[in-house]
Amino acid sequence: MAKKQTSKKKSASRRVTAGGAVKDTVGLITAEARDIETKILKRGKPALHLPLRALANVKYSVKKGHFEMKGKSKERTLTVNTVKTFAQTLRMMSLSKELVEEDDIASKREAYYVSKNWGDARFVEQPESDTVMDDLEALFAVNREQLGFIPEEKGGDVAGQLVVVDRDRDTGATLKIDCTKFGSGAYSIPISVEHLGFETKASFILVIETSAMFQRLVKHNYWKTANCILVSMGGVPTRACRRFIRRLADEKKIPVYVFVDGDPYGFMNIYRTLKVGSGNAAHLNEYFCVPQARFLGVTPRDITDYELPTHPLTEIDVKRARDAIKNDPFVQHHRDWQRALEKLISMGVRAEQQALAKHGLNYVIETYLPEKLAHPERFLP
């Protein structure tokens, strides 16, 4: 059913998939709707086959570097009991088709409010409409953004050796956004990034946890010295931020180095989410993980090597680290991460990116980053 093309051409109804191929969202929706129509005209019971979104239907693909779905699916047949959900699913498909055709977007919240005009098919609470949206993602094996739906939250700033290619909605003209020309400011990643193109000769992408560290590197034009692209996550990366890095790294074949605080939260909640995605949205990890990401620092070893000021690990830190060693398939696969977490627990301390300021505000630029970047083979996986 998935009509794949290798062309890079983009139009309102053609979206680039994780691997760079193009899926025709409108075509997918129309085909599904036509199947249902045919069934009804033949006096049959129409049905939707939805992949089962549950941990039981998930496996860890070492090769692809993320969780992925096994083949189990559930069937939603039109019956007296399912009529409302069935109608809602079709309505949501129709809304999606409209969005893609008109090159418009709707947030999850807006989609919920739109349903208030669907008469009896309206959603009472937003979790209901979110579930139907998740079903459609799984049904068409696309991500929500490809269906025209956007998350509520925005996040992710970019500066450095990158030209983002977008287009003016009214004139259709190509817009080239040069991320070296923002001064102390930055390019703010839009909520949906599927339509963007990239031009770059950067050697790598440096992904940074804190806004303050990002601002320091921007202030000092570090991207010029290191010939790189700087991306600020501002904490746990949003979907758009992860997807942006993924598409950029895939398309331009450049390495991704990650620079976060040296604590279990930085390792697991930030880095691991960026790299392999999250466990409870396995059907999306194909799009929202960055398998090429490597961990530059702050490592437990950096804390000793650079004599960083530290804070004691909290109980929650220790619990998070122990849980990861015990239960996280990603950590279980990488002996290096088990060692790193064990070392941190035994040291009993954590250190922040900004702790490098002990040696002078620009030590990070003049010493730490150059020393680390001289040996990417030492980065944690």
Added chain:
Amino acid sequence: MAKKQTSKKKSASRRVTAGGAVKDTVGLITAEARDIETKILKRGKPALHLPLRALANVKYSVKKGHFEMKGKSKERTLTVNTVKTFAQTLRMMSLSKELVEEDDIASKREAYYVSKNWGDARFVEQPESDTVMDDLEALFAVNREQLGFIPEEKGGDVAGQLVVVDRDRDTGATLKIDCTKFGSGAYSIPISVEHLGFETKASFILVIETSAMFQRLVKHNYWKTANCILVSMGGVPTRACRRFIRRLADEKKIPVYVFVDGDPYGFMNIYRTLKVGSGNAAHLNEYFCVPQARFLGVTPRDITDYELPTHPLTEIDVKRARDAIKNDPFVQHHRDWQRALEKLISMGVRAEQQALAKHGLNYVIETYLPEKLAHPERFLP
């Protein structure tokens, strides 16, 4: 002591103040240090006179539109008991002088870490260094950013009829950042905005609470239709975001209209903070308030007029609204806000910006905003 100039010239050591005048931060620091040196050379006890940062030293200036400090001050004389704090204050002054002279920045966290190399004068915990920083702000009547210190958090996106004027740190060349050229993306406001200039012929600034609503207006080039500048706060606005809007509105004399959710949080935590500042940082409101802001919506009346889908007010909503009516000097000054809050409480419901989607996704662009903007005289104060 405050050496004011009307020139618009900017250099590393000259920062524009709230009113547009220029203060010479290095000059202020040097003069203060010289006073102390003179006193010591004369075998006297040097002292710092710090304005008292407490509610008891605050009054509400109706004319200026924000809380401001009365004249009370505390004296920090050099004695055996105060020697450490005294030394820390001087060290912090010295760090600030260095930052401004070298056109560098330090986050509050970095400043704390830098002190780890100050021997006995090092700070044990960050709240100590933050307090000293607050003292310096009050002492010199400047804001932290003018001293070279930056907050940790970043936030605020801009799109539309605005050119931001920045400069390249290495070449000194002027950078003109055209916010009409970012497609679906946006200009991300830097952490410190004191050095930025502006060029615009926009009719107004539209300040928006949610990222999703901002993205809708950007996607449809709404800034072109309405000849305006769009600013996304993404929730409660950061210091930099508030300061950016303030400087832009002051310098270009353009009105500021605010579009947030119709609930007590949107009214009080977001709109009121943007407009008059916050109670516990009165010595900073001069810089971080936007007195020209006016409330476009969502008003309690909009909920009825536009038949918006609503949610019931929570207990916290009601408490927040009642507290504001009873205790907030801003609300007490504006009968219109008392009425609006009372109306909301009696209706017992709240409505979000995105609830307008009930009438169609672009109803907000085609109907709601044009209808509201036709009557700015009806906006809440």
